[in-house]
Amino acid sequence: MKKHVDVAVIGAGHAGLNAIKEILKVTDDWVLINGGPLGTTCARVGCMPSKVAIHLADSYKMTDKLKRYGVSGGEELALDRPAALEHVRDLRDTFVDLVLANTTDEMDGEHLIEEYAELLDPHRLRVGEREITADAIIVATGARSVVPETWRAEFADGILTVDEIFEQEELPASVAVIGLGPIGLEIGQALHRLGVAVTGVDHGERVSRIQDPAVNRAALDIFQREFPLWLAHEPQIERCDGGFRVRSGEREVVVEKLFLALGRRPNLARLRLDRLRVPMGDHGVPICDPETLRVGRTSVYLAGDAAGGIANLQRAAAQGRIAGWNSVHRRKRSWRAHTPMAIVFSEPNIACVGMEWSRFDERSMVVAEQRFGPVGRALIMGQNRGLLRVYAERKSGRIRGASMVGPRCEHLAHLLAWAIEQNMTVKQALAMPFYHPVIEEALQDTLQELNGELTKPKMRGGFATRWIGAGRASIGSAAQV
The missing domain is CATH 3.50.50.60 (FAD/NAD(P)-binding domain)
Known part of the structure; x- marks a missing residue:
């Protein structure tokens, strides 16, 4: 035909x-x-089912904090993992049906x-x-999903990727997550919070492609408190009694399954x-x-x-x-890429917006940061670990990029992406309205610090030619929870 x-x-x-x-x-x-x-990939194996699993895992994790909030009595809440996985598939099927119907x-x-x-x-x-x-x-x-051919040939029965994980009727007792990019970190944390013994392994020294070294250190400090992260060594895998032995440098662990997140x-x-x-x-x-x-x-x-x-x-x-x-059409249109924005839906969120840290030049750029420790709304939520860093051009004062790990950073990332897309300066962003108490106050404080850096007096012969205030005072330190 x-x-x-x-x-x-x-x-x-x-x-x-x-x-x-x-x-x-x-x-x-x-x-x-x-x-x-x-x-679509998003509805079947990507964005949507993964976020269902993450939300479910985060909700279950919150039960650990109930006693701190004065909630006690009755049986300890238990997780029915097969039922939880069925819920993920049910919602996944709903998303797929919505796509197909239209x-x-x-x-x-x-x-x-x-x-x-x-x-x-x-x-x-x-x-x-x-x-x-x-x-x-x-x-x-x-x-x-990328699966090395040698591993596919030797370990096929033990490998899971995002293409299979949501089809499981039950989760394994232990998993090595190989690759700690966005997918590996998101799914690794979700599995850990659903009761799986998780070990994260990556040959690099960064998680979720974070280039900013300060934000990467903050992220590592946060996530290593939940489950082991083994970095900077190529993983070595072999079969053994009980599953698979995974080595990273001098460390090793035996796990039931391997979750590969090596990119797509x-x-x-x-x-x-x-x-x-x-x-x-x-x-x-x-x-x-x-x-x-x-x-x-x-x-x-x-x-x-x-x-x-x-x-x-x-x-x-x-x-x-x-x-x-x-x-x-004969007359062609061009695709214009918007301001880059990458969000990892871990808890806390990780986000990178605009210019990457690798392009940061301290001669022409300035950076300011704010920890989430003293942010009132973050303290209330019991999620005040993290760091926000914003970059601006020294000469023009325009916001050019940001990197962050912290609560609800998915929203801060959007605000900053919109500001960068509109070529806003730090002063213009500070002129926007802010409310209280909200997470966005962390951004306000960072912009205040950034404005202070941009308006520092120039020094001549050791004396300042002018003096400009450096923004509102710090509200002090607070214990991180």
Whole structure:
């Protein structure tokens, strides 16, 4: 069978589905090809089920503090882990159903083909028994968890990733989390709080890609109080009685299962994109125009996690819309990346916004920080460990970046990302309204300190030429809880 369409979209994740929305505004002559489960990575195995598990684990952890709040009596609360996992799956299925109901459930067999695709040339695809030609092709096939081939061959029965963890009827008694990026830290902490003996292992010296050394130290201090974090050594794994022996330097532990969080890699192997005969980047990803998303001079576009980089739903959706528009219009649109923002939904949150610490230059930049220890709202919540650091340009006073670990930093990250996106100065941000008592007062205090650094008097011959106050006084120290 042969079929011709204006546009063929490969992959029914957020990038592919948003591409279809743009294509539909121009033509009904399209096809969506999807060879795996429908329902998007975010809803099935990513953002949503992981946050359900994290919320459940955090809620259970709060029961430890009830006695401090004067709550006592009755039986100690017990966790039914199979029931908890069933709750995670139930909500996961709800999220998937919501996605399907508004997208692929409404597509007929002419538009939705549930098969894997293989590229024959820049305009032809083999899909099962069909050959499909298209004026333009959008590749939005998402990404998959990285599992080293040697480990897959030797330890397959003991390996879990985010693709399998939510399908478990029961959790193992012990787990080594290999890789302490965002996924490893989030799931590792959730498993620990659900009663699993967790050991975190990473070859690097940072957690969750934190570049700012002060924030990284603060994060390590916080999370090492919950479960062991073994850093700076390549993990060595071997089978043994009882499961797997994991070594990191001179330390070792025997665990029942291995949870691998070594990153995600674009799902491109089946597509044979090498047949495009264009320059290739890492992991078989064709090099594309970062603004139009077009691959070389072909009519092929890359969008979402398939294009590589850090996985992010909002980024994938935006790239899908740009690829969809460009596939059906001669006048191309460019994708403009917004202010970078990365949030880890551990407890406390970790977030990095804007300029990375690796680009910090003390000659042209200033930094100020605030610990959450004395922040009133954080004390009330019993979550006052952490550190917020904000960076600004010395000459212009514009806010350029921030890194933080602390309570509800997901909200502080958004405020700072909006400020950076609008090119706000520290003084302009301080002119915004703040309330009391809220976590945002930690940001207010940091901005006050930053403003003080920016307005320090210049010294000539050892004497100050002018004096400017350095913001409101510290409210003192407080014990961290």
